[in-house]
Amino acid sequence: xxxxxxxxxxxxxxxxxxxxxxxxxxxxxxxxxxxxxxxxxxxxxxxxxxxxxxxxxxxxxxxxxxxxxxxxxxxxxxxxxxxxxxxxxxxxxxxxxxxxxxxxxxxxxxxxxxxxxxxxxxxxxxxxxxxxxxxxxxxxxxxxxxxxxxxxxxxxxxxxxxxxxxxxxxxxxxxxx
Amino acid sequence: xxxxxxxxxxxxxxxxxxxxxxxxxxxxxxxxxxxxxxxxxxxxxxxxxxxxxxxxxxxxxxxxxxxxxxxxxxxxxxxxxxxxxxxxxxxxxxxxxxxxxxxxxxxxxxxxxxxxxxxxxxxxxxxxxxxxxxxxxxxxxxxxxxxxxxxxxxxxxxxxxxxxxxxxxxxxxxxxxxxxxxxxxxxxxxxxxx
Numbered sequence: 001x002x003x004x005x006x007x008x009x010x011x012x013x014x015x016x017x018x019x020x021x022x023x024x025x026x027x028x029x030x031x032x033x034x035x036x037x038x039x040x041x042x043x044x045x046x047x048x049x050x051x052x053x054x055x056x057x058x059x060x061x062x063x064x065x066x067x068x069x070x071x072x073x074x075x076x077x078x079x080x081x082x083x084x085x086x087x088x089x090x091x092x093x094x095x096x097x098x099x100x101x102x103x104x105x106x107x108x109x110x111x112x113x114x115x116x117x118x119x120x121x122x123x124x125x126x127x128x129x130x131x132x133x134x135x136x137x138x139x140x141x142x143x144x145x146x147x148x149x150x151x152x153x154x155x156x157x158x159x160x161x162x163x164x165x166x167x168x169x170x171x172x173x174x175x176x177x
Numbered sequence: 178x179x180x181x182x183x184x185x186x187x188x189x190x191x192x193x194x195x196x197x198x199x200x201x202x203x204x205x206x207x208x209x210x211x212x213x214x215x216x217x218x219x220x221x222x223x224x225x226x227x228x229x230x231x232x233x234x235x236x237x238x239x240x241x242x243x244x245x246x247x248x249x250x251x252x253x254x255x256x257x258x259x260x261x262x263x264x265x266x267x268x269x270x271x272x273x274x275x276x277x278x279x280x281x282x283x284x285x286x287x288x289x290x291x292x293x294x295x296x297x298x299x300x301x302x303x304x305x306x307x308x309x310x311x312x313x314x315x316x317x318x319x320x321x322x323x324x325x326x327x328x329x330x331x332x333x334x335x336x337x338x339x340x341x342x343x344x345x346x347x348x349x350x351x352x353x354x355x356x357x358x359x360x361x362x363x364x365x366x367x368x369x370x371x
Contacts, residue, residue: 119361
């Protein structure tokens with residue numbers, strides 16, 4: 001909870017600065033890359049108090065070379081305050097703020113087979129009606145679903161997978177339904 | 178009582194008074210001179226005896242009488258006390274007889290109570306044993322039913338799992354692109370309807 005609060009404050013600060021300089025759309029992908037880089041580290045590698053100030057500044061300096069000056073300065077501040085570990089959460093909050101500003105929701109679509117552009121568009125259109133906002137789709141192929149799709153939108157899961165139907169059938173046969 | 182005392186005194190006087198006369202008649206054969214002296218002696222004896230009797234009657238008799246009266250009263254009182262004591266003893270004896278009878282009754286009641294108590298204990302123990310047996314049997318039955326139900330559930334779950342596995346394999350082998358598209362289409366329509 002504390003980590004979430006910290007991440008939200010950093011994300012809001014970055015978002016405000018990016019909006020002032022009209023760099024929101026450019027900042028988001030770079031921030032996603034940084035967040036992914038942190039997530040790929042061993043858990044606890046960047047935990048507060050583990051790295052010295054020099055090590056953190058050196059790391060931030062190396063990462064800054066690949067991002068915009070705005071994001072580079074932001075990264076330096078995060079490293080100075082020993083909050084590098086929070087970058088993935090900062091990215092999540094940045095995305096939320098970005099989506100709120102654009103009046104859109106992010107839906108995660110998982111399917112057993114790759115979806116065509118028409119199918120994705122159909123799903124986006126349906127969920128625009130369901131949520132009442134613009135929809136940004138993130139797709140993922142998951143063969144474990146066997147067939148069909150699942151969609152996560154605004155904290156709810158819409159499940160149309162064959163796997164779930166089979167599980168439901170299994171529970172009914174087992175008398176647990 | 179008083180008359181008895183007087184009769185006794187008179188008898189004593191007569192006996193004492195006749196003693197000198199008898200003595201004088203025995204001595205009459207010795208002559209006249211002796212006769213006068215004898216009568217004198219007799220008279221003197223009478224007088225003497227009379228005085229003695231008077232003194233006795235006047236002074237000793239009241240004391241003797243009082244003594245006898247007191248003695249009589251004491252005897253009466255003693256007899257009364259004895260009678261009372263005997264009545265008391267009799268009363269106590271009767272009381273003890275009653276108590277003894279009551280004791281016997283109490284003893285019989287106690288024995289009866291003990292017998293009833295023992296009978297109740299026996300019945301209670303038998304009832305408890307019966308209930309314990311029923312409980313044990315019910316527990317055993319319940320456990321057996323529970324085990325059976327669990328086995329049934331497990332069997333059913335296993336059968337369901339196997340059926341699902343078979344169904345999954347079958348579906349995977351049969352599901353084509355057209356089916357996938359249809360499933361997506363149905364999902365989209367289902368979401369829009371909800």
